[in-house]
Amino acid sequence: MKYLITGANGQLATEFRKSFEANTSIEVLALSKDKLDITDVKSLEDVILNFKPNIIINCAAYNDVDGAESERDIAFKINCEGPGFLAKFAYKIGALLVHYSTDYVFDGTKEDFYTEEDEPNPLSVYGKSKLEGEKAIISETDNYLIFRVSWVFGEGRQNFFYKLSQWMQKNRVIKIVSDQVSIPCYSEDIVKVTRRAIDKGLKGLFHLTNSGYASRYEVARFYVDISGKDNLILPVATSYFKTPAQRPYFSALSNKRISKILEIEIPHWKNALERYVKRGIQDKKYDTLF
Numbered sequence: 001m002k003y004l005i006t007g008a009n010g011q012l013a014t015e016f017r018k019s020f021e022a023n024t025s026i027e028v029l030a031l032s033k034d035k036l037d038i039t040d041v042k043s044l045e046d047v048i049l050n051f052k053p054n055i056i057i058n059c060a061a062y063n064d065v066d067g068a069e070s071e072r073d074i075a076f077k078i079n080c081e082g083p084g085f086l087a088k089f090a091y092k093i094g095a096l097l098v099h100y101s102t103d104y105v106f107d108g109t110k111e112d113f114y115t116e117e118d119e120p121n122p123l124s125v126y127g128k129s130k131l132e133g134e135k136a137i138i139s140e141t142d143n144y145l146i147f148r149v150s151w152v153f154g155e156g157r158q159n160f161f162y163k164l165s166q167w168m169q170k171n172r173v174i175k176i177v178s179d180q181v182s183i184p185c186y187s188e189d190i191v192k193v194t195r196r197a198i199d200k201g202l203k204g205l206f207h208l209t210n211s212g213y214a215s216r217y218e219v220a221r222f223y224v225d226i227s228g229k230d231n232l233i234l235p236v237a238t239s240y241f242k243t244p245a246q247r248p249y250f251s252a253l254s255n256k257r258i259s260k261i262l263e264i265e266i267p268h269w270k271n272a273l274e275r276y277v278k279r280g281i282q283d284k285k286y287d288t289l290f
């Protein structure tokens, strides 16, 4: 089997690279943005038609939720146009395209877990660009796996716990919003479930999260506790911080469908966070390829 991984220096891609390391029957070509820009259609075509992967895992994304408000075109190019190109070439060579979307496609007003049947209504440019990315893929191929994930954490710096650990070193008292509720998702668990879904030949769009739910405030408190620190975490409302992007109030995704189909129980986010802290990668720099 041949796998192509894009955005290879990101958190999820790093976890995929590690999970494939021991597997000699799988040939992996993992390319960072410097080697393969997914918005560069010519380079994409060259790489995909030459390497001819069986499976393409797209880990490339524009994830700066606030930045997207002023960089709309860049966000749409990376989160929508690029995935569309990938789907087109994947279809051409009969490859499966695995792609990740977000809970921010929902507006957070449902007051219950979001299922795959719920109608998206993104509040931010980032959410809109990711939703259009899903549509771009679905319009090009039916050989896809799209997983909506939330609050991804793993090895790398584009996550809440890296930022929190930086703030904790500088300040004892930290204010964290208590009116944004979702589910922290561990890269290790996302990779395990994705690989199982691939092995089972699953196709379609699924919600893939750890179990449970929590506010950013609750998550931060739990993180401080298990890190053995004495920082004080105070709850504040979203309105306390003036951020360019609007974020949903309750955007927790239901993982029931994927759990049932794959006959698995996805660990609670607290269990995932404990494993992450034990692994000691929250302060680690990207394990970059190039």
Ligand SMILES: NC(=O)c1ccc[n+]([C@@H]2O[C@H](COP(=O)([O-])OP(=O)(O)OC[C@H]3O[C@@H](n4cnc5c(N)ncnc54)[C@H](OP(=O)(O)O)[C@@H]3O)[C@@H](O)[C@H]2O)c1
Binding pocket: 006, 007, 008, 009, 010, 011, 012, 013, 032, 033, 036, 037, 038, 039, 058, 059, 060, 061, 062, 063, 078, 082, 099, 100, 101, 102, 103, 149, 150, 151, 152, 153, 156, 158, 159
């Ligand atoms: N992180 C989250 O909290 C979160 C939440 C919900 C959904 N997701 C989704 O989950 C997936 C994985 O996220 P992640 O946390 O692993 O993201 P990440 O750590 O930010 O990694 C994304 C990678 O994509 C690269 N990239 C950006 N533009 C590119 C381009 N034009 N061509 C190729 N590579 C490019 C980035 O490189 P540079 O760093 O050099 O720009 C980075 O290495 C993404 O689809 C993301 O939207 C993430």
